[in-house]
Amino acid sequence: MKEDTAIFAGGCFWCMVHPFDQQPGIISVRSGYTGGHVENPTYEEVSTEKTGHTEAVKITFDSDVISYKDLVEIYWTVTDPTDAGGQFQDRGDSYRPVIYYKDEEQKNIAEASKNDLANSGKFDEPIVTQIEPAKPFYEAEEYHQDFYKKNPERYQLEESGGRESFIEKHWK
Template sequence: MSQKETAIFAGGCFWCMVKPFDEMPGIESVISGYTGGHVANPTYEEVCTETTGHTEAVEITFDPDVISYADLVEIYWRQTDPTDAMGQFQDRGDSYRPVIFVNGPEQRKIAEESKAKLEDSGKFDQPIVTKIEDAKPFYPAEDYHQHFYKKNPFRAEIEEMGGRDQFKREVWGNNK
C-alpha cells in the first residue's frame, strides 16, 4: 500500500480547478481552499478583500502509484493560462493568480522542469509567468465551496464559459 501525497495548485477560481482532478484515477480527494497568505483560517469574504495574501487553490490527495505528481502538473497546465500573472480568465486579482505550491524539493524539481518544457514548447508567444512557491498552510474553504461543480452544475458551467473553456479548446484542442 503506497503512501498518499498532496499537491496544491492555484489557477483562478477554485470551483473550476476541482473537476479536472476529481475525475482522475488515483485521486483520493480534491479540496477547495486558501493558501499562501498571512492570516490563519481565513474566510471567503476575507480572502475576497485581497488583504490576507491568500490565493484560492485546490489541495489534491493522490496515490502516486496510480497517478504521478508529474501527471498532475500536466493536468494543471491544461486548466490555466500560464501567461496571465494577475488572475485567470474572468477572475482577476492576486487571490486568483496561478501558482504551483510545492511540497518539497522533488515536487519543485518536477514543477520547474515541466514549466521549462512548456516554455520551450513554443505553445505560447508570451512568457510563462506561473509561480512555483513553497507550500504554506492550506485552509479548506467553507462547505458550500466544496465540489461546487456537483452541487451547482449550471453555475459551474457559467464559470467555465467565462473564457476558460474557449482558451482550453484553442490552446490544447479540447476542454479537458
C-alpha cells in the first residue's frame, strides 16, 4: 500500500465526503478547514467568513489503487468549477472551490486537469476553481465527520440543493 493525501474544497464539506468515500482505495475522508490564517478554527469561526478558511475534505488514499489524477477527475464532477462565490446553495468565501496541492506533482496534475476541463466545452463559463498550495488542515468537530452516514435525511436535503441537478446536467 502506498498512502497519500489530497485536499479539496467544494462547498459544504458534508457533501464532499460521500463521493470520495465510496471509491476503492480510499482510506479515509475527513472534513475540516484549511487555507486561512487562524489556527485551530471552529465551525462558528469559519462561518463568520473572517478566518480565510474553506470547508474542505482531506482524503487519505492508497495510490496503488486510486491515483491523485482520478481524485481530481471525481472532484470536477461534484463541484461547479465556474462559481467562485460558493457552491450551489452554499454561498460565501468559506465555500469557494479550491484544489490544495501538497507538491509540484499534485500541482501539475491539477493544473493540467483544469486546462483539459476548460478546453472540453462542457461549460460556457470560465473555470474559476483555484489551485493553491496546501496549508495546515484542521479537522472539523466530530459531529461534522461522516455526516451523510449520521444524518442521511439532512444530507439528502443538502444534496438536493442544486448539486444533484448540476451533476445531472453536466456529467450524466
